[in-house]
Amino acid sequence: MAKPLKIALVILGLFVTLVVVAAVGLVMTFDPNDYRAEIESIVEEETGRDLAMRGDLELSIFPWLGVETNDVVLGNAEGFGPDPFAEIGYFGVSIRLLPLLDKQIQIGTVRLDGMRLNLARDASGQTNWDDLIAASEAEDTEPEEPPAPSTETGFEITNLAVEAIEIDDAAVTWRDDSTGQRVALSDFSLSTGRISANATHPIPVSSRFVVSLSQPATTLTIDLVAKLAADTDAGQFTLDNLRLEGTAEGDAVPAGKQQFTVATSAQLDQPAGVAKLTELTVQAAGITLKGTADATELNGEAPQLSGQLVAERFNPRSVLRALAIEPPATEDNSVLQSATLDARFSAGGTSAEIRQLTLTLDDTTLTGTAGVQDFERQALAFDLDVDRINLDRYLPPPTESPETTDTDEPQGGDINEIELPLDVLAGLNVDGRFAIAELQASGMTFNDATLRVQGKPGQPLQQSLTAKAYGGDVSIENRVAGAADASPTYRFQGSLDELLFGNLLQDLVDKDWLQGKGLVTYDLTSQGRTVGDLRRHLSGTLQFGLSDGAIKGIDISRVLTAAESKLRGESTEAQAGGETRFNRFGGSMTLKNGVAKTTDFSAGADQFTLAAKGSVNLVSMELDYQLNPVLTAAPGGSRLDALVGKPIPVTVTGPVTSPKVRVDVKSLLRAEADERIEAEKEELRQKAEEERARLEEKVEAEKERAREKLRDRLGDFLQRGTDQSTEQTTTEPADGGG
Template sequence: MGKLIKFFFVTIGGLAIIVLAAVLVVPKIVDVQKYKPLLMEKVSEATGRKVSLDGDLNLSIFPWVGVSFSDFRLGNPEGYGEKDLVIVKSFEAHVKLMPLLSREVQVDSFILDGPEIYLEKRKDGRTNWDNLGSSSAPKENNTDQTTKAEPAGLGLKSIEVANFTIRDARLKYVDQQQGVTKEVTGLTLQLTDVNLERPISLIFNAVVDGKAVGLKGSIGPLGPKPGEGSLPLDLTISALDQLNAKVKGQLENPTGNLAYKLAIDVANFSPRKLLSALQMEFPVVTSDPAALDALAISMNMAGTAKNVAISDGKMSLDGSTLDFTTNIKNISPLNLFFDGKLNTIDLDRYLPPKAASQAGQGAAAGSSGSGKTAKTDYEPLRKITLDTKMSIGEIKVQGGKLQNIQIHLVANKGVLKFNPVAMELYGGNVASTATVNVQGKSPSTSLEARTTNVQVGPLLKDFAKKDVLEGTLVSNLALSMVGDSPEAIKKSLNGKGELLFTDGAIVGIDLAGMVRNVQASFGLAEKPTEKPRTDFAELRAPFTVKNGLVNTPETALQSPLMRITVKGDANLVTEALDMRVEPKFVATLKGQGDTTERKGLMVPVLVRGTFSKPQFSPDLTAILQGQLPDAESVKKTLEEGLSPDKVLPKDQGKTLEQGIKGLIPQLKIK
């Protein structure tokens, strides 16, 4: 029995010595190089491409199964710009042998040095990776329904890789159809301490079209079934020495139904400098050259491939801060909820300079004159669903200020409802609602707006840079229109409203002087040195609009000095004026804002011409035809105040009566 045991151990020991000797000696005595042609033939059959291996092929077996080679090339088919699809400068890998028997993979190193990949799409649409790896051998038709599916996962107990490195890789993509060439150079990827149970350290650097990008951090642990379950991330992204961002969170089922929960923090950077580093021209020209120079974003994001929710969102731009929450319930078609709060923003900084804006308006006018106006496609608006809320502390625009703005927009099936749009405006408030319907060929819009206690003078001075009206405004408007161009809107504008101004003045026009003094008011006497104005206690202007024609049945101005009514039309389409200003009563020759003694008759005023060139003339016909009292006094005033040399050219021999008729064609003197 002892001899038998001794023989067994001697036999086992001898076999072990033989195996060990084979592992150590075989790589030394066997010429692996002579198998290179066979290996290249097999790889060529598998890929369907020409293969060459010009460098050495080395093999080691114990204690690590090691493979290394150099100068590997996988060729391109004929008709492409580069000879090779793949080039590998060198490759080296070492896998421990004995743990493989226990389904454990231990890799000492995996190093791929200088790989180059060239991808090309030709003008005919064919690519150099078409049919790569296809085989002409017929596939077996396996109809055995009892075949068991392979178990999920890798079927391995563990994986450990001490060093996984890709160095100095190059990727070039050429699309001849689109005329696009993209190139990535200097690509380096290094993974250390790769393990299924611990986080993997990652470093990635590359130069994309001449611009440096980088990524570092950790991924994992991968878990026993990589691609399934949770995959933690903790990464820092850098690009172009300008952009730095942190991403921390986890991916769920990365290879299946992907879901994610991420915290994203983009540090403050300059969009201007970023695009400059990309050698790209900044897409907008702003009035303030320092605008769009500081941007930072942070948010928590969770979602899937079809939806995303953002919470605790914060964006800072040039000193303006926006806090927001977003829920995209569906990406396509878009179903979006948004709630944002902006502290303040100066829009004037981001508008184009005045010279550029005027040039753009001139170009737009020229294009519209050609008769070829591009139609707006409203189909995307018909598909989206929106529920957005926005509150803004203050907006500066066109030199003016809007405060405490509240906007709520709901959109569904091409109907957009703004309810409300409210704000504080120059001591008062504005509240409005609007509906825009784009279900048809042209959008139809309805608008209701109410203002209370708005100070008109400062508003016009800031926004319009004009000093034409003062007072406190209360208004109520209800308008509707069809179309998306100014011309179409003016032609289709309908509605009604009323404007009430109190304790104000019309600046630049002296209605009291016009209705009192024919000579001074219509250019027949010296102009006053003081800026003319018409003070009033109340100015009420009711109006209706029908297809762009604005009619006021009786706009009334009241003051201690006078009572004036205005009736007539203003055509928004032709910009023609046809109005009549009529004095009702004068209580005294001195009154509110009237420091100079005024004498003369109250004469109705006709307002004709256009918006840009209004024409004022006395309605003498109405007086002389007996529509107003004291016609004889009017005649006497004309005879005394209008000398022939003021109304008649010196070289024309006309009578005074003829001259008056020429000055006012509608005047009829019996």
């Protein structure tokens, strides 16, 4: 602003020169036109510019000493083209004569019409007023001879006053060849009331002008009124009741055209280096902003600014429409209807802060602090609290879509090709906390959620989230390193403790897959710049354990019934649906390059046990699992007694959103056949054993009968021998007596 002011003073000096020369001509010859050539020569000598006074100089004598002229042209600097530097259509000024006797200068109305000022900067950075400034500075630095001693009092001005200043049809153009920017001030008019030196009474000021910019193409039309009071000796200035009304038009202006109003009052104490802005009101696009501001240390190297800005209640939808922005379609049409703002701020040369912020949107209130702690390092800090918000109310309403496919890919594109917002994270210097007492998002409900974000350039960006949800506690730690690299790395750690997982999954993906309460912990890493990269490189471990719940979509009893029917030769398929209750459910997953494998899954209930192994491809979201349910007891009223204790192979394959459940009948039949063969073998072994025992018993009986016969015969033989011996003994004495 210093250089344009210098230019204005130079031009004003030229006009004063005209007045002085005209006064001299009046005294000496009373025909100032005889001195036009001399005036032009003096100007050329002082500035190096050509001055052409094409109109006549006209004088008035009493009671005003006045001079008027028109059609004055001042040439441009060398190298800036043929257009004149300045033109004046009409200039007139007069001084009251009689007050001069009292050493008072009372100037009448100063009129300036049709002024044209062409300012320019060439491609090298030189301006077409550099020579005027250099000439003025050279004159200021010329050594002055000390005044000769004098006993005369001299002509000391005790009072200077200007009745009014009237400027009409003025224009200033600015051309910057180094940037290509063009700025034009046109249709400028200015009107003031009485101006006097060091007067404390307010001076009414009114002005109207049009400003046009080429980059971007914008036109501003401004009307303003104000009252200005200035005590130049004390360096105190007051601007009261400023009211500015304007219109902005152009391609860069929302809706092509906007109207705005600014009203305020201001005070400046230059020696103290303080300024104050009061009663500020800004109205535009249906928003009314009110505020105050205080500036201190204006004379020092570190000026400070503080204040308050308040937005009265407004309708965000109406504001968007005023800006030619169609309000977003929302699930709940009652949102985006009411908002307010109250911010108390402070700023200095190196930092800026909103020290106290209160923002409301519909039935949500945000409070806290936020700021830039260091402009050079772009160090952001915030500490914000929200009482409650339902983000789902602000989402687009559901739309009718074609029949769902067996994938989870969005219509119109591959989710794996979505770029992650890493450019926002690269080089982020932040330390912040964001807490929400009650949050609903994607159908999920959280309480006492607190997000903390910390990161510095060249260091990993860390985020932690804690919350209470679904009857349990959520604790999540994420880290992103090398966000600006070709392949940034990630680490995800967390635990979901005592959560009701059925309610969580229902709200999260609108799928009732699982019911139960338990614990999930995970520690995962990945890398890449897209969702697909993140999925493909996901590795780590995940453990889970639930109790007293159910697996939804698979009814093990129904599957086993179908298996039993097939064993009996009936054509019955296992149908998906239903549920399988369990009292324990758990296992772990090992993830490597986007594939999650399970080898130790087990579940149990009162009448069955379940083991499983398999994998989930997280890129294609495809399942490939082998389940092995085993009945420990047949449900009452079922025909499953034949399956008790037998593992039934069940496969679960296909998309996660619609898995296919099949019973491996071949394996089941093979196992059944093997079991029958073993049973028949056992029966044959038993029959052979029985026959062997019978034969052995028969042989033993035959042996016993043979032994009996042998004993009988031996007894008979021994009996006969005894009888013969007895007979011989009896007959021998009779023979000896004869």
